[in-house]
Amino acid sequence: MSQREPAAELGLLDATMIGMGAMIGAGIFVLTGLAAEISGPAAILVFILNGVVTAFTGLCYAELASSIPKSGGGYAFVREIFDDLSSFVMGWMLWFAYMIAGALYALGFAPNFLEFLHVYGVVPPPGEVGAVTLGVLPVAIPAKVALAFVAVLLLVSVNAISTAASGSIETIFTATKVTILLVFVAFGFLSAGGGGETSFTFQNFDPLFPEGKSAFSILPAMGLTFIAFEGYDLITTVTEEVENPRENIPKAIFVSLAVTVLVYILVVTVAIGTLGAPGLADAGEAGIAAAATSFMPTGLPIIKNGGAIIVFGAIFSTITALNAVVIASSRVAFAMGREDQLPSRVGNIHHQYGTPFVAILASAVVMLLSVGLPTKSAGNMSSLFFLLSFVIVNGAVIKLRRERPDMNRPYEMPYYPVPPIMGILLNLILTSVLVEYLLRTDPLALVLSVAWILLGVVFYFLYFREPVASAADQTDATTDDAGPDATRDTTGGND
Numbered sequence: 001m002s003q004r005e006p007a008a009e010l011g012l013l014d015a016t017m018i019g020m021g022a023m024i025g026a027g028i029f030v031l032t033g034l035a036a037e038i039s040g041p042a043a044i045l046v047f048i049l050n051g052v053v054t055a056f057t058g059l060c061y062a063e064l065a066s067s068i069p070k071s072g073g074g075y076a077f078v079r080e081i082f083d084d085l086s087s088f089v090m091g092w093m094l095w096f097a098y099m100i101a102g103a104l105y106a107l108g109f110a111p112n113f114l115e116f117l118h119v120y121g122v123v124p125p126p127g128e129v130g131a132v133t134l135g136v137l138p139v140a141i142p143a144k145v146a147l148a149f150v151a152v153l154l155l156v157s158v159n160a161i162s163t164a165a166s167g168s169i170e171t172i173f174t175a176t177k178v179t180i181l182l183v184f185v186a187f188g189f190l191s192a193g194g195g196g197e198t199s200f201t202f203q204n205f206d207p208l209f210p211e212g213k214s215a216f217s218i219l220p221a222m223g224l225t226f227i228a229f230e231g232y233d234l235i236t237t238v239t240e241e242v243e244n245p246r247e248n249i250p251k252a253i254f255v256s257l258a259v260t261v262l263v264y265i266l267v268v269t270v271a272i273g274t275l276g277a278p279g280l281a282d283a284g285e286a287g288i289a290a291a292a293t294s295f296m297p298t299g300l301p302i303i304k305n306g307g308a309i310i311v312f313g314a315i316f317s318t319i320t321a322l323n324a325v326v327i328a329s330s331r332v333a334f335a336m337g338r339e340d341q342l343p344s345r346v347g348n349i350h351h352q353y354g355t356p357f358v359a360i361l362a363s364a365v366v367m368l369l370s371v372g373l374p375t376k377s378a379g380n381m382s383s384l385f386f387l388l389s390f391v392i393v394n395g396a397v398i399k400l401r402r403e404r405p406d407m408n409r410p411y412e413m414p415y416y417p418v419p420p421i422m423g424i425l426l427n428l429i430l431t432s433v434l435v436e437y438l439l440r441t442d443p444l445a446l447v448l449s450v451a452w453i454l455l456g457v458v459f460y461f462l463y464f465r466e467p468v469a470s471a472a473d474q475t476d477a478t479t480d481d482a483g484p485d486a487t488r489d490t491t492g493g494n495d
Contacts, residue, residue: 007354008241012248015235017171018324019256022231024177024263025105025321029314031225032271033287036280038221040210043277044268046221047228051261053430054229056423057390058257059413060397062250065236066411067400069245072335073237073328074393079339081396081403085460090392091336092456097385098237098329099363101230102322103370104378106148109318112311113147119308148371155323156364159330161353170327173320178259180313181267184292187306188270191295198294200273210277223433227383228264232257233390234324237331246410289314326363334359341460373448380438380445381452387431394423 010018035043061074070076075091082090114126123129131140141149158169192200209215232253239245242252267288271280275291283290289310296306334356337347342362350357370378397420400407413419438446 008243008245009354010238010242012243012252014168014171015238015242015248015252016256017174018238018327019232019235019252020178020260021170021174021320022234022324022328023229023256023260024174024181025228025231025317025324027225027228028181028264028267029288029310029317031228032268033280033283033290035221035225035268036272036277036287038224039218040213040277040281041205041207041272042209042215042218043221043280044205044265044272045208045215046218046225047264047268048261049218050222050226050229051257051264053222053226053423053426054232054261055257056419056426057394058232058253059419060394060423061233061236062253062411063397063409063413064393064400065239065249065253066246067407067409069239069249070335071236071238071240071331073233073239073332074389074396075332076236076239076335077396077400078392079335079341081400082392084341085457086392087339088336088341088460089453089456090389091332091341092460093385093453094389095329095332095336095363096366096452097382097389098234098325098332099367100370100373100378100385101227101382102152102325102329102363102367103148103373104375104382105318105322105325106151106367106371107144107375107378109151109315109322110144110147112314112318114143116308116311116315119311145371149368151319151322152326152364152367152371155319155326156360156367159323159326160350160355160357160360162355170320170323173316173323177313177316177320178263180309180316181263184288184296184306184310184313185266185270187296188274188291191274196295198274198279198291200270200295202273204273204276219429219433220437223383223430223437226387226430226434227379229257229260230383230386231260231321231324233386233393234328237328237335250411326360326367329363329367330356330360333363374444377442377445377448380434380442381449384431384434384438384445384449387427387434390427391424391431394420394427 032043035046039046064077068077068080070080072079072091073094075087075094078090079087111126114123114129117123118125126144129143131142131146133140188200191198209217235242235249235252235256239249242248271288271291274295275283275287279294280287280291289307292306292310294306296309298305333342333346335347336342337344337359339347346356346359346362348358349355397413398417401416435446
């Protein structure tokens with residue numbers, strides 16, 4: 001297991017579906033009702049504006065990915081541009097954010113799967129399903145946790161033995177759930193003028209803002225739902241496994257972002273236009289399913305009703321999101337191992353399977369342990385770390401432009417430096433809003449987030465400072481022999 005370079009087995013479609021698979025995930029089903037509860041009909045603006053905020057950072061990711069075609073996503077960029085400690089902290093945060101998101105999606109998959117089985121009479125309602133008893137140990141595990149474990153183990157196994165297979169699964173599952181959502185949108189718009197209580201009408205958007213609230217009242221909802229658009233960055237974690245990455249990675253980022261934002265706008269418009277913001281808020285995390293049940297046909301063969309279709313879609317959404325973060329977390333760990341910022345075996349490719357086998361297993365262990373965290377805290381921690389990492393990535397673009405203006409950049413963002421500056425400001429605003437929200441509602445997530453960063457810094461100085469310094473010395477020696485630009489020419493170089 002000594003190979004250090006993965007094979008390029010993913011096409012443009014596979015890369016695009018990895019991004020869409022994460023973004024059109026559990027968020028679209030569980031966050032829409034919560035956004036309506038905070039901001040009323042203006043929830044539609046919440047998702048539009050989050051799409052705009054995301055686009056600024058997306059431009060930065062596209063430029064960096066075309067300039068630095070290395071797996072690892074934001075970590076690989078920061079490793080190339082900033083010092084050792086900064087890049088380690090960036091990778092440490094991103095790795096954890098993806099693993100925590102994986103636990104979140106696995107826990108989101110379990111109740112939807114139980115509800116799906118209940119619809120067809122296989123099990124009682126999810127709340128009445130008993131715990132699972134292990135045969136060899138006197139331990140009873142809640143069915144939800146047991147299913148989350150099984151989901152993680154299944155997808156880890158697929159990813160461990162084949163990158164191509166995991167990419168194909170992501171493509172098929174993502175296409176299925178997008179189709180289901182488009183069916184939901186079509187039935188919603190067709191209900192307009194039907195005269196029913198939940199027929200689609202634009203009157204449900206008037207007034208746009210709840211009484212007594214201003215446009216600024218949507219900021220907390222933006223912070224809460226921002227995690228829904230964290231996914232395009234996953235594409236850059238598998239850069240070296242994508243064919244022609246300098247061209248395909250920027251294309252995959254833009255296509256996945258554009259399609260995802262459009263899908264979100266259509267789904268939220270239909271949900272509010274049919275159920276109304278108060279009805280959507282009352283339904284909470286089941287808002288989309290409640291809307292579907294209200295206007296979609298009932299008594300259908302096999303499918304039964306609209307709610308069943310949405311539950312089916314939710315299963316695919318959580319599975320694809322979980323698969324995407326299994327891929328992403330392992331590639332960040334792989335990149336850190338290859339740079340000697342995690343044990344070197346983590347940075348190896350399996351000689352038979354061609355996958356970062358040890359990195360996948362290491363990520364899976366942490367992901368499985370994280371299933372024991374409260375679901376809400378896992379989501380909040382993931383959002384916080386992603387926002388912080390996006391601030392750093394936007395800063396990396398500015399630093400790289402200043403230090404290496406003549407670097408080969410197959411894609412250059414328009415109107416530089418406006419996008420990265422806007423990305424930094426807007427992500428910092430959402431970070432502040434989220435921290436204030438955590439202080440009021442979820443201090444556990446804030447404490448664990450700070451503890452994880454401190455643990456990483458201690459880990460770095462205790463175990464990896466000397467090896468990293470040695471590697472730097474070796475690099476300096478090589479540079480002395482080959483010239484001052486030798487180490488940079490491998491990642492884009494100058495024209």
